[in-house]
Amino acid sequence: MTAVHDPTAARDTDAALLAGRYGSVPGTTPEVTDVIRQQLAHRSVRSFRTDPVSDAAVEAVVAAAQSAPTSSNLQTWSVVVVRDPDLKDRLAALSGDQEFIRQAPVFLVWLVDFARIAQLADRRGHGLEGADYVESALVGFVDVSLAAQNASLAAESLGLGTVFVGAARNNPEELAAELRLPGRVVAAFGLAVGYPAESDTSRVKPRLPQVAVVHHDRYQEHTQLPAVDEYERTIGAFYEGEGLAHSWIERVLARFGTVAGLNGRDRIGEALRNRGFDLR
């Protein structure tokens, strides 16, 4: 018997996904596809089963990453697939001592990589002056981010869970030594990958209302604070369910209000220079 497509049930599912993303049932009916459903269901996972992640799965995830657009096809990124438990343990210690890094069977370290280009310039006896500009580093950071998000979505489509790890930038030089990174290569972030633990309780975290982030033709400043106040209530209810402090506004200000909020990453400029990015 062929399955009967039930448009009402599909609409209910989509409305539930959108309600999860915004914390309330939307008044509109956006067009939703399977890819968008996958994206709407995203949640960071921080507890993993011990089941291994196959090489075939990792290869698929990397192929998805490489399918992302890349500035001028320059492909200024690489990724280290870390499975060795001892190495993962040391990387975890360098990355905010986050236990889920040890637990995840695979820790992907995403790199901005100008070493490949330096090698080919060297072989041709060609200069590389243009690489030492903030713009070029931005190209690398943008491209590696697009690639890694493609990877994360692909992993989720395989039933895996992921969480990004910006704390991989807490100790760039030590992390580079552990991974034997050459000069002109620096870690942008990590991505812990594994099958979500049975006990995993992570939920879809609501985002700001669209009115805060979408502008039509011209930027609108006056929509921001009312939208933030609305979000403060929505995310407050979410955080309450997680047993966390309720205020998003306080979280944002704790992160950006003082240098201490950068958790030591205020020295990233110096770390980049130490990694061979002599930026102007």
Ligand SMILES: Cc1cc2nc3c(=O)[nH]c(=O)nc-3n(C[C@H](O)[C@H](O)[C@H](O)COP(=O)(O)O)c2cc1C
């Ligand atoms: C670049 C980046 C770095 C992140 N670093 C960390 C991290 O070090 N530790 C962590 O627990 N979560 C980290 N996260 C996950 C965010 O906290 C998470 O994406 C955000 O709270 C939204 O939750 P959601 O992904 O479940 O929707 C990071 C996310 C991004 C995009």
